[in-house]
Amino acid sequence: LRPTHRLLSCPGTVAADVKREEQSSRSVETGSEGRIPKKKFSELQKERREQAQRTVLIHCPNKISEKKFLKYLSQHGPISNHFFYESFGLYAVVEFCQKESVTSLQNITRTPSMDTEAAIPFKSRFFNLKMKNPSSQTSEQSCIQCSNHSPPSSKKLSELLCYAESIDDQLNTLLKEFQLTEEDIKLRYLTCSLIEDIAAAYFLDCTVRPFGSSVNSFGKLGCDLDMFLDLDEIGKLNTNKTSGNFLMEFQVKNVPSERVATQKILSVIGECLDHFGPGCVGVQKILNARCPLVRFSHQASGFQCDLTTNNRIALKSSELLYIYGALDSRVRAMVFSIRCWARAHSLTSSIPGSWITNFSLTMMVIFFLQRRSPPILPTLDYLKTLADAEDKCIIEGHNCTFIRDLNRIKPSGNTETLESLLKEFFEYFGNFAFNKNSINIRQGREQNKPESSPLHIQNPFETSLNISKNVSQSQLQKFVDLARESAWILSQEDKDRPSPSSNQPWGLAALLLPSVVNSVSLAKKKRKKPASERIKNLLESIKSSSPENDTNTNGK
Ligand code: CTP
Ligand code: MG
Numbered sequence: 001l002r003p004t005h006r007l008l009s010c011p012g013t014v015a016a017d018v019k020r021e022e023q024s025s026r027s028v029e030t031g032s033e034g035r036i037p038k039k040k041f042s043e044l045q046k047e048r049r050e051q052a053q054r055t056v057l058i059h060c061p062n063k064i065s066e067k068k069f070l071k072y073l074s075q076h077g078p079i080s081n082h083f084f085y086e087s088f089g090l091y092a093v094v095e096f097c098q099k100e101s102v103t104s105l106q107n108i109t110r111t112p113s114m115d116t117e118a119a120i121p122f123k124s125r126f127f128n129l130k131m132k133n134p135s136s137q138t139s140e141q142s143c144i145q146c147s148n149h150s151p152p153s154s155k156k157l158s159e160l161l162c163y164a165e166s167i168d169d170q171l172n173t174l175l176k177e178f179q180l181t182e183e184d185i186k187l188r189y190l191t192c193s194l195i196e197d198i199a200a201a202y203f204l205d206c207t208v209r210p211f212g213s214s215v216n217s218f219g220k221l222g223c224d225l226d227m228f229l230d231l232d233e234i235g236k237l238n239t240n241k242t243s244g245n246f247l248m249e250f251q252v253k254n255v256p257s258e259r260v261a262t263q264k265i266l267s268v269i270g271e272c273l274d275h276f277g278p279g280c281v282g283v284q285k286i287l288n289a290r291c292p293l294v295r296f297s298h299q300a301s302g303f304q305c306d307l308t309t310n311n312r313i314a315l316k317s318s319e320l321l322y323i324y325g326a327l328d329s330r331v332r333a334m335v336f337s338i339r340c341w342a343r344a345h346s347l348t349s350s351i352p353g354s355w356i357t358n359f360s361l362t363m364m365v366i367f368f369l370q371r372r373s374p375p376i377l378p379t380l381d382y383l384k385t386l387a388d389a390e391d392k393c394i395i396e397g398h399n400c401t402f403i404r405d406l407n408r409i410k411p412s413g414n415t416e417t418l419e420s421l422l423k424e425f426f427e428y429f430g431n432f433a434f435n436k437n438s439i440n441i442r443q444g445r446e447q448n449k450p451e452s453s454p455l456h457i458q459n460p461f462e463t464s465l466n467i468s469k470n471v472s473q474s475q476l477q478k479f480v481d482l483a484r485e486s487a488w489i490l491s492q493e494d495k496d497r498p499s500p501s502s503n504q505p506w507g508l509a510a511l512l513l514p515s516v517v518n519s520v521s522l523a524k525k526k527r528k529k530p531a532s533e534r535i536k537n538l539l540e541s542i543k544s545s546s547p548e549n550d551t552n553t554n555g556k
Contacts, residue, residue: 077101167419187345217325379444
């Protein structure tokens, strides 16, 4: 169960300059505003990570005086930022100015004594606040302001879209409503930081980094939290320290392969999360997948988490997508709309299976934008030619080099509107020769398909991999049919756009409605197929969605 977040903001307590800095860092993060210098992905990650390390998560009683709460916590040092949210109960995220304040708070915190159960005394940064005298505080509780940061309901979205002024306006509205909020991003980094504390009990100096849609600027509110347990830094620290005639190495256990090492590490971390991780529930070890992972739910934040290790290339592909998302404001607007469109028509699903993934859809949009004339996005090969010596990056023999300073990439001269891009996108993919061509953002042009999967999208770094290998012919056909239908709907738009007062869905709103083509073809299918075949299909879909068979959910 994923609770919806109701975030309660606290104006007045956050220093004005902190707020200003955050607003500017947010626009840098989303890349949606003008040509302000944009931060490098690594700088942003470092900054957010450092913030998260001096942050704590507190489960609060429902009736709380915000003023007293903050005063109480400030005994441990000044607070730079805080917010409240509701998940299963009321939670506060409190960011201190200094890391020492967290230790100071931990030092006065006690482990609860239980009557019937026993507590595992793990000292984390996730606390429970109890009131000594609840009745004396209730009168002052009302000062917390509520703001809702869950994605809009389909009804609300439809209303917002209907009242927009143009299709361009609709795409930008959808982006604004679905993109991750500042608080949501902070909570994601904090959750990784809390998990890092647990992993660090075994692997000192390890790092847990978010990747995927939480950081690549294409995440929708409610998307999963992909985490990467980075153990490489440990090795690096040691090499710098060697000097003189001798070389010191740690005595270690050896295992037959990297894969086995990954499985062993994740297995033990999975146990730790299950046994000691406060708020970590439903821990599943999916170690036989192509990219082994531990899946769990972080109850307090409400995030569904996928923890992997030895997955550095995926972090690099998140950085690449972040750069593409920041280069032109139309990119994210297009990706969000296509993701929502696909979700509305059940082309994507939260259950792994033979459907297309959000990651594949993002690649398709990037590819399409590279194909415009003039191109809206440069090819990956071009970004590689702009790289300098410091950008050089080879991971497991794969060349992952590209320019990381996005301010050095020239903006596109293309002036097409979002409306025309959306229409062209559906036309382009409604007529794409999927049977013979592969999508390839490295070269930005179609290539012959190297293998026979219905949909072939080349992994930009591990070029022998197809990121959409899981997609079945019928799912691809559904995508094509819907793309054609949507292109048709948009071409009809100019002729008979309903007036805003009629409250009729138009433009993007009309595209998100249940499809005619699809319901007709579905009804036909239902009529045609005998029961035995339907049962066989059902069994197959269950088989392909079971976690152990899941080669697609994560990483590669
Ligand atoms: N990834 C990959 N190859 C795949 C699937 C995933 O390289 N076949 C990497 C991508 O970097 C992707 C990340 O793993 O961004 C996380 O995968 P996933 O959670 O499936 O996609 P997201 O981009 O996070 O999108 P969503 O919002 O649907 O979670
Ligand atoms: Mg994800």
